[in-house]
Amino acid sequence: MSERVRDVVVLGGGSAGWLVAGLLAAEHPALRITLIESTDVPTIGVGEGTWPSMRDTLRRIGLDEAEFVRRCNVSFKQGSRFDGWARGAPGAEGDRYYHPFMLPVGFGDVDLVQAWLASQPERPFADVVSPSVQVCESGCAPKQVQTPGFGAVANYAYHFDAGLFAQMLREHAIGRLGVRHVVDHVDAVLTAENGDLSALQTRSQGPLTGDLFIDCSGLAARLIGEHFGVGLKSEREVLFNDAALPVQVPYATPDAPLATCTIATAWAKGWIWDIGLPTRRGVGCVYSRAHASEDEAQAALQAYLDATGAPRERPAPRSIRYDPGYREQFWVRNCVAIGLSSGFIEPLEASALAMVELSVQRLCDELPMTRATMDAVARRFNDDFRYRWARVIDFLKLHYILTQRDDSPYWRAHRDPATWPERLRELLPIWQMRAPARHDFGRIDEVFPSASYQYVLYGMGFRPDARPLPPDQLQAAQACFDEAARQARRFVPGLPRHRSLIDHLHHTAR
Numbered sequence: 381m382s383e384r385v386r387d388v389v390v391l392g393g394g395s396a397g398w399l400v401a402g403l404l405a406a407e408h409p410a411l412r413i414t415l416i417e418s419t420d421v422p423t424i425g426v427g428e429g430t431w432p433s434m435r436d437t438l439r440r441i442g443l444d445e446a447e448f449v450r451r452c453n454v455s456f457k458q459g460s461r462f463d464g465w466a467r468g469a470p471g472a473e474g475d476r477y478y479h480p481f482m483l484p485v486g487f488g489d490v491d492l493v494q495a496w497l498a499s500q501p502e503r504p505f506a507d508v509v510s511p512s513v514q515v516c517e518s519g520c521a522p523k524q525v526q527t528p529g530f531g532a533v534a535n536y537a538y539h540f541d542a543g544l545f546a547q548m549l550r551e552h553a554i555g556r557l558g559v560r561h562v563v564d565h566v567d568a569v570l571t572a573e574n575g576d577l578s579a580l581q582t583r584s585q586g587p588l589t590g591d592l593f594i595d596c597s598g599l600a601a602r603l604i605g606e607h608f609g610v611g612l613k614s615e616r617e618v619l620f621n622d623a624a625l626p627v628q629v630p631y632a633t634p635d636a637p638l639a640t641c642t643i644a645t646a647w648a649k650g651w652i653w654d655i656g657l658p659t660r661r662g663v664g665c666v667y668s669r670a671h672a673s674e675d676e677a678q679a680a681l682q683a684y685l686d687a688t689g690a691p692r693e694r695p696a697p698r699s700i701r702y703d704p705g706y707r708e709q710f711w712v713r714n715c716v717a718i719g720l721s722s723g724f725i726e727p728l729e730a731s732a733l734a735m736v737e738l739s740v741q742r743l744c745d746e747l748p749m750t751r752a753t754m755d756a757v758a759r760r761f762n763d764d765f766r767y768r769w770a771r772v773i774d775f776l777k778l779h780y781i782l783t784q785r786d787d788s789p790y791w792r793a794h795r796d797p798a799t800w801p802e803r804l805r806e807l808l809p810i811w812q813m814r815a816p817a818r819h820d821f822g823r824i825d826e827v828f829p830s831a832s833y834q835y836v837l838y839g840m841g842f843r844p845d846a847r848p849l850p851p852d853q854l855q856a857a858q859a860c861f862d863e864a865a866r867q868a869r870r871f872v873p874g875l876p877r878h879r880s881l882i883d884h885l886h887h888t889a890r
Contacts, residue, residue: 384748385591386412389580391566391603392596393417395542395733396719398549400594400740402441405557407744414588415553416562416580428655428662429457429642429730430537432481435530437737443552445529449885451548453541453657455638456522456878458482458512458534460729464646466841468785477504477839478641479729480512481535483831485867486860493815493834495857497846505838508861511868516640518872521881533875537730539642539655539662562588569607576714576751577603591751594743595717599724604707604717612723614705615773618799619780620671620790621650621726622704625681626664627697629690638879644728647680648672648788653727654688658882661690664697666726671790674699706769711758714751716743723769728779731772731827738768738827768827774801775828775836781808782840811837812844 388411390401401415438448448454459480469475484492487509496508507513515522515534522536553559568581579587595603604610616622639656646652650667665681672680681697706723710716718739724732742764746757780794781804797805807820816833849857876884 384750385754386410387590388413388592388594389588389590390415390594390596391417391580392598392719392721393550394546394596394598394719395549396598396736397594397596398546398553399437399441399733399736400596400718400743401559402549402553402557403437403740403744404747405553405559406441408747409558411747412560413558414560414562414590416564416566416582416588418565419563428539428542428657429653429727429733430540431730431734431737432532432535432537433734433737434537435532437741439530441549441552442556443548446885446888448540448548449882452544453659455539455657455882456640457537457539457642458516458522458640460642460644461516462644462646462779462839465644465651465779466782466784466839468646468648468783468787468791477835478506478513478516479832479835479839480506480510480516480641481537482510482512483535483829484509484834484860485511485864486857487831488818490857490860491815491849491853492857492860493838493844494847494849495854495861496838497843498849498854499858499861501843506835509864511864511871514868515871515875519637519640519877519879520872520875521640521878522875523881524875525881525884534871539657541657566602569603577607591714592754593715595715595721596719598720599702601707601717601721603715604710604712604721608712608715610707610709610712610717612703612705613708614703615725616704618773618801619704619725619776620668620793621666622702623669623674623677624664624666624700624702624727625674625677625697626662626700627681627685627695629661629663629685629694631660632689632691635879637877638882640878642730645684646783646785647684649676649790650680651728652681652684654684658879658886663690664727666728668790669701671788671793706766709762710739710765711761713758714754716758716761718743722765725769725772725776728776729828731776734827735765735768735772739765767823770801770803771821771827774804775832777801777804778833778836779840782837782842784841811842814844 390397401413405413461478463476467475492509522534523532554561564582564584566580567583570579572578577593579589581587643654644651649672652665655662665677667677704725710722719736783791785791816830818830
């Protein structure tokens with residue numbers, strides 16, 4: 381067809397479906413968007429962490445940040461903290477590091493890594509180059525009471541209740557953006573003579589026709605997987621985790637300190653996430669079924685909850701199993717998979733919702749389009765997102781391969797170069813000579829910048845070969861270190877405590 385795409389059908393709600401529908405409707409108001417979801421299909425709903433990009437996404441959809449904080453049990457996230465990953469001693473000094481959202485002061489302008497090695501290698505890299513660590517350790521919020529919505533003093537993202545988030549997005553998309561919402565079950569997928577999708581046959585309301593169909597049906601992948609038969613490229617041999625036990629636990633006291641980052645604590649056969657929301661914690665044990673039984677994971681989770689002061693009365697965790705990997709194609713004919721239908725690796729570094737954001741933004745950028753141009757758009761989309769998923773694999777694996785842990789076959793297998801992605805095997809010897817740099821990566825809009833690789837590499841104990849810097853370069857780098865320290869001294873006393881800011885936003889109506 382030569383006419384522009386007008387009717388878009390989104391299959392599936394949840395965070396992914398409503399983000400897609402909301403952003404498409406906000407940026408392309410001429411589109412007719414229908415979202416269909418079934419009450420028979422529960423959402424996974426464990427993803428509570430985001431990246432700073434979510435601030436811009438919510439702003440563009442048209443949400444108010446303070447209302448979002450109040451309605452979705454939101455806390456601010458300034459990065460991730462990793463305990464026990466390097467040597468297996470979470471409480472030991474030196475076996476903790478941060479991956480903050482703030483770039484190092486002076487990043488890209490001077491050689492911070494060699495200057496750090498030359499001047500203060502005994503201090504953690506992130507502590508030297510960024511004020512974020514001290515802000516997080518002090519329990520500070522990333523902004524002041526008077527900072528405008530979505531504005532920041534220290535870079536931040538969000539933790540939130542995924543169910544409440546989807547509800548708010550749904551109400552906004554329907555009430556403000558004109559998205560049509562259909563609650564029904566899809567009994568069949570109808571196709572045109574050329575193989576395109578023509579309609580979704582619903583149980584109560586008949587066929588829902590469209591020009592473009594977005595598969596947000598989660599792990600079921602009703603369109604991209606079941607209908608088109610696009611397989612999953614498994615990454616189980618690289619990143620072994622394929623199960624999780626999430627649970628929501630209350631605080632021991634209502635005024636308990638509110639974490640400023642996602643806490644990831646390694647255990648012998650996996651790791652445990654801990655996300656602090658204002659009214660509860662979201663905690664989950666991630667593990668590999670090839671290396672641990674569910675009973676072992678349950679025991680590790682319960683031991684962690686006991687050690688971190690969770691009340692003895694707590695609900696039983698859910699059991700989630702998945703195949704880590706991503707689709708061989710994400711866009712086939714007039715169908716695009718976004719969210720869990722396109723793939724899932726593991727919760728580490730909260731890449732799932734970020735990939736949703738990247739996918740829908742790319743879709744927004746490609747519109748308007750016609751069916752005649754769609755195949756070319758699809759080829760480029762598939763190429764780009766195969767690249768993006770591969771970079772996610774690289775970055776997540778980097779967290780494991782440098783460990784000194786030797787307490788289980790799980791960690792020893794991660795250290796085996798045979799399980800490493802080829803790109804990491806090539807880059808690590810290069811990074812032994814010098815720091816990761818922008819030119820190591822092929823895209824301007826990389827999923828993870830080279831600064832993130834530096835935070836993880838040096839947090840895990842990797843040290844490149846030292847080489848002398850000219851005095852002027854060493855002096856320039858030292859000025860950046862001094863500036864990071866000055867910022868920390870200014871931010872810590874000048875920012876409110878995290879819970880204090882959240883409480884203020886809850887008690888201040890717009």
